[in-house]
Every structure is written in C-alpha cells, then in structure tokens.
Amino acid sequence: MDMSAYETALAALERHRQENRDFDLRAAFAGDPQRFSRFSLRLDDLLLDYSKCAVGEETLRLLARAAEAVGLAEQREAMFSGARINTTENRAVLHTALRNSAGPVLVDGRDVMADVEAVLAAMSAFAEGVRSGALKGATGKPFTDVVNIGIGGSDLGPVMATLALAPYHDGPRLHYVSNIDGAHIADTLKGLDPQTTLFIVASKTFTTVETMTNAGTARAWVAQALGQDAVGAHFAAVSTALDKVAAFGIEQARVFGFWDWVGGRYSLWSAIGLPIMIAVGPQNFRRMLAGAEAMDRHFRSAPMLENMPVLLGLIGFWHRAICGYPSRAVIPYDQRLLRLPAYLQQLDMESNGKRVTLDGEPVSMPTGPLVWGEPGTNGQHAFFQLLHQGTDIIPVEFILAAEGHEPALRHHHELLAANCLAQSEALMKGRTLEEAKAQLRARGLDELQAAALAPHRVFPGNRPSLTILYRRLDPFSLGRLIALYEHRVFVEAALFRINAFDQWGVELGKELATELLPVVEGKKDAAGRDSSTAGLVAHLAALRG
Numbered sequence: 070m071d072m073s074a075y076e077t078a079l080a081a082l083e084r085h086r087q088e089n090r091d092f093d094l095r096a097a098f099a100g101d102p103q104r105f106s107r108f109s110l111r112l113d114d115l116l117l118d119y120s121k122c123a124v125g126e127e128t129l130r131l132l133a134r135a136a137e138a139v140g141l142a143e144q145r146e147a148m149f150s151g152a153r154i155n156t157t158e159n160r161a162v163l164h165t166a167l168r169n170s171a172g173p174v175l176v177d178g179r180d181v182m183a184d185v186e187a188v189l190a191a192m193s194a195f196a197e198g199v200r201s202g203a204l205k206g207a208t209g210k211p212f213t214d215v216v217n218i219g220i221g222g223s224d225l226g227p228v229m230a231t232l233a234l235a236p237y238h239d240g241p242r243l244h245y246v247s248n249i250d251g252a253h254i255a256d257t258l259k260g261l262d263p264q265t266t267l268f269i270v271a272s273k274t275f276t277t278v279e280t281m282t283n284a285g286t287a288r289a290w291v292a293q294a295l296g297q298d299a300v301g302a303h304f305a306a307v308s309t310a311l312d313k314v315a316a317f318g319i320e321q322a323r324v325f326g327f328w329d330w331v332g333g334r335y336s337l338w339s340a341i342g343l344p345i346m347i348a349v350g351p352q353n354f355r356r357m358l359a360g361a362e363a364m365d366r367h368f369r370s371a372p373m374l375e376n377m378p379v380l381l382g383l384i385g386f387w388h389r390a391i392c393g394y395p396s397r398a399v400i401p402y403d404q405r406l407l408r409l410p411a412y413l414q415q416l417d418m419e420s421n422g423k424r425v426t427l428d429g430e431p432v433s434m435p436t437g438p439l440v441w442g443e444p445g446t447n448g449q450h451a452f453f454q455l456l457h458q459g460t461d462i463i464p465v466e467f468i469l470a471a472e473g474h475e476p477a478l479r480h481h482h483e484l485l486a487a488n489c490l491a492q493s494e495a496l497m498k499g500r501t502l503e504e505a506k507a508q509l510r511a512r513g514l515d516e517l518q519a520a521a522l523a524p525h526r527v528f529p530g531n532r533p534s535l536t537i538l539y540r541r542l543d544p545f546s547l548g549r550l551i552a553l554y555e556h557r558v559f560v561e562a563a564l565f566r567i568n569a570f571d572q573w574g575v576e577l578g579k580e581l582a583t584e585l586l587p588v589v590e591g592k593k594d595a596a597g598r599d600s601s602t603a604g605l606v607a608h609l610a611a612l613r614g
C-alpha cells in the first residue's frame with residue numbers, strides 16, 4: 070500500500086470528476102461510434118457493457134492508478150494464496166479453494182484440497198442417497214421434501230441458487246426456513262409429512278439463535294409425530310462447529326463440515342450448498358463450481374482493465390466514493406434471479422458496510438452503497454419512476470440471459486430482453502423538454518397545454534447503468550456470475566481500504582436482543598432502559614393483556 074500514491078490518485082479522481090461534471094452520455098455516444106466496443110468486455114459468452122456509465126479512458130486510468138496504489142494485485146494474490154487477510158478475525162479467506170481444481174491451496178503450510186474434495190464427495194453421496202430414495206426416513210419412506218434451516222449466509226445463497234436453477238431441479242422439493250418468526254416454520258411445515266421430510270440444519274457457528282430455535286421446533290415436530298428415536302433419520306447438519314452439532318444430537322455420518330476460512334456470505338460453494346446439490350444433483354453443483362472457478366482464473370490473471378470484476382469494482386468505486394451516489398440497483402431480467410438482490414445485499418453490504426479502515430481509522434469517503442433490486446420487468450411497474458425522474462442518481466446493473474429455458478415461450482423472452490435494453494437506453498437518453506412538447510403537440514394539444522404538461526414528461530437521462538449479458542442461466546453461468554460479484558466486492562473493499570470479511574456490525578443488536586428477551590417475556594422490568602424502549606415494552610405488554 071502506497072498511501073501517498075493513493076491520496077494522489079484520489080485527488081486526481083476528484084479533480085477529474087469536477088472537470089467532467091457536464092459529461093453527457095448522449096454526447097459521448099453521438100461523438101464516438103466505438104463507445105460500446107471501447108467500454109465493454111467479453112469473457113466467453115459473458116459480456117459486461119459499461120459504456121452507459123459516465124466514464125472515459127482517463128477515468129479508468131485514474132481508477133486503475135488508485136487500485137495500483139492500494140496494491141490490489143498483491144491483495145488479490147494474498148487472498149488466493151491463503152494469507153490471513155481477514156485481520157480482525159485472524160482468518161484466511163479461501164472460498165476460491167472450494168471451487169479450485171488446479172492443485173494445492175495452502176493454509177498455514179497445509180494443503181486443504183484433500184479436505185475440500187472429501188467433503189464434496191461425502192455431500193455427493195448423501196445428496197444422491199436422498200435423490201434416489203436410497204436414504205429413507207424412520208418409517209422406511211423416501212424423502213419427498215427437504216427443509217434447510219439456516220439464516221444469512223447459511224440461507225441466502227442456497228435459496229437464491231435453488232430458484233435460479235429451477236430448470237435443473239430434479240430432486241425432492243426444497244424449502245427454506247430462516248426467520249425466527251414462528252410464522253416461517255409454521256407455514257413451511259403445514260402440508261409436509263414428517264415421515265418424508267428431511268431437515269438440514271445449516272449454521273457455520275451452530276449458535277445462531279434463529280437457526281437453533283427453528284431446529285429445536287423441527288426436532289420436536291418430528292419427535293411428536295414419529296417418536297424421539299426417529300429424529301436421527303430426519304436430520305443432517307452443515308457447520309464448522311462439529312462439537313456443537315454432536316451436542317444437538319445429529320449423528321456424525323450426517324454432518325458436513327467446512328472451515329473458518331469460508332465466510333458465511335461466501336459459503337454456498339461449501340457444504341452449505343448441500344440443499345442446492347440435493348435439488349439439482351452433484352454434477353450440476355460441480356458445474357456451478359466450475360463457473361466460479363472460471364471467473365477466479367480470469368480475476369487472478371487478466372490485466373487490470375481487461376478484468377471483469379476489477380472493472381465492475383472500479384466503476385462501483387467511482388459511483389460511490391467519487392460521484393457520491395448512495396445506492397445501486399441490481400435488476401435481473403430473470404424471474405429465477407428473484408433472490409439475487411437479497412443475496413447480493415448480504416454479500417456486498419455485510420462486506421463493505423464499514424466505517425473504519427484496516428488500520429482502525431475512520432474512513433475518509435463513503436464506503437459500500439445500499440444495494441437493492443427486484444427482477445425486471447416487475448420493477449418497471451414499481452420503482453423505475455424514481456430511477457428515471459427522481460432527484461437521486463442511482464446506477465443500475467441490468468442482468469440478462471440471451472435465452473430462456475422455455476423454447477415454447479420465446480416471445481416472452483424477446484419482450485423481456487427488449488424491456489431490459491429499453492430501460493438502459495431510456496436512462497441514458499432521457500427525453501428533453503422540446504421532445505416532450507413535440508410529442509404532446511403531435512397528440513393534438515395546443516401550445517399552452519403542451520407547455521404545461523411537458524415538464525412532467527421530461528426525463529433528464531444521462532443516468533448510468535451497466536448491463537451483464539450471457540447466453541443462459543445454467544449452473545456454470547450462475548457460478549460465474551456470483552463469483553464476478555464476490556470479486557467485485559473484494560476490489561471495492563481494497564479501494565475503500567476496509568476489511569470486507571468481518572461483520573462486527575451485526576453483534577450489538579444480537580447482544581441487546583438477548584438482554585431484552587426476559588424484559589419482553591415479563592420476567593424482568595425495563596428499568597434503566599431508554600424511554601422509547603421502555604415505552605414499547607410497556608405497550609407490547611398492554612396489547613397482550
């Protein structure tokens with residue numbers, strides 16, 4: 070890390086931004102027919118088009134200079150080679166080892182690949198047993214339904230990927246329970262048969278209160294229907310805390326481990342992916358790993374400005390730290406990527422929602438943006454109004470597959486794609502006052518009426534978006550897409566100079582919830598708490614009578 074080079078690069082970026090405040094995307098496209106080819110990048114069928122972002126060659130050069138100053142390439146190498154880059158937890162960060170097929174990966178001098186392969190093999194055998202019906206419940210019936218109980222990283226990845234890969238789903242039905250709200254497990258269990266239901270308790274720490282509470286409820290549900298002795302046949306677990314799993318009573322052969330060098334939000338490639346594997350089969354799961362590995366190889370070796378995660382990260386940093394845009398919207402034009410925005414929220418916001426640098430000093434710039442989104446075209450009929458005409462500029466990331474999985478519904482897919490492209494074009498081009506007036510006149514309005522209505526129909530345009538386009542949402546391309554976003558988060562964290570791999574910000578609320586439980590239960594009074602919390606506790610109690 071060269072601090073003075075970094076500060077110089079940031080100052081140059083700020084100056085560049087000031088000097089280009091009137092950068093106009095329309096003019097940029099009009100003045101340069103090559104803009105798309107100069108500001109887009111391909112990796113096989115995967116295309117990143119960032120030409121509709123307000124960047125030029127100089128912007129990228131300056132951003133790359135900042136990345137060099139923070140030692141991005143060295144930091145990347147440190148991650149891949151198993152250095153303990155998660156300094157506040159003294160851990161290596163090696164989710165890339167989980168999809169590595171290219172030889173040893175050392176943690177503290179020890180190759181972890183044999184362990185990774187052993188767990189994958191054990192998961193595959195178990196998944197095949199469940200899928201084929203060879204593994205049965207206590208009453209001898211095969212499993213028709215699998216319920217994964219986990220939260221955060223032990224839920225969001227599998228939920229997202231199971232839905233994304235629905236066309237490949239040929240295993241039993243999958244259900245996910247995460248919320249401590251009893252409604253979640255109650256609604257899930259309704260209609261399930263304990264004889265044919267398998268539970269996977271997924272928790273890295275095996276202490277998370279939501280997961281442990283839901284697992285306890287599930288265990289009681291099985292025991293009540295089939296007797297205590299039946300429980301073992303209906304449970305499996307995924308965790309790094311094997312001792313705690315044993316204490317819960319899940320038998321050793323049904324426990325799939327992973328390691329402290331796999332962060333929760335980076336864990337779907339590990340045994341946390343077991344429900345995905347049960348849904349789509351070990352082969353498709355391996356294809357997903359292969360897609361991620363392809364992106365790892367590209368990230369590790371491609372030159373800075375031909376490197377997709379690096380470019381995505383540089384542009385994200387530009388929008389957030391230099392332009393000051395507070396959020397970014399991720400809009401997959403793919404109904405099966407419904408849960409991708411929620412998944413990316415954890416990946417990005419739990420990683421980069423930090424306020425101190427690696428040295429513990431307050432950061433000097435805004436860090437991770439608010440990440441949000443919904444699939445298109447639905448979002449168009451909800452929040453796109455604000456994207457087009459609201460007062461904030463929100464960069465949009467469009468995600469689109471060239472083909473759907475429903476050849477008979479090709480027309481749907483063409484409409485979907487046309488809408489996706491139309492939205493990014495509309496954000497960029499906008500509509501001027503004159504164009505709005507002309508349109509109204511053409512509809513027969515007189516000059517006065519046109520003048521009154523036109524301002525409401527003006528789109529400022531010049532709003533940034535990028536588009537990620539690939540052939541098809543299959544296991545390989547899903548793995549590649551997720552790894553692209555993982556590495557993008559890494560690049561932005563390096564530029565922010567923060568630790569992307571801890572999450573201390575989730576702890577305080579957990580501690581206070583533990584403290585408040587006896588108060589809410591009425592076993593302790595609220596003395597000493599602030600008047601709002603005490604007032605809420607009192608009102609809660611009054612409503613319950």
Ligand SMILES: O=P(O)(O)OC[C@H]1O[C@](O)(CO)[C@@H](O)[C@@H]1O
Pocket residue numbers: 220221222223271272273274275276277280333334419572575
């Ligand atoms: O897998 P566990 O240990 O139950 O944790 C679940 C989630 O909780 C968090 O620690 C946040 O509360 C996440 O980082 C993690 O993915």
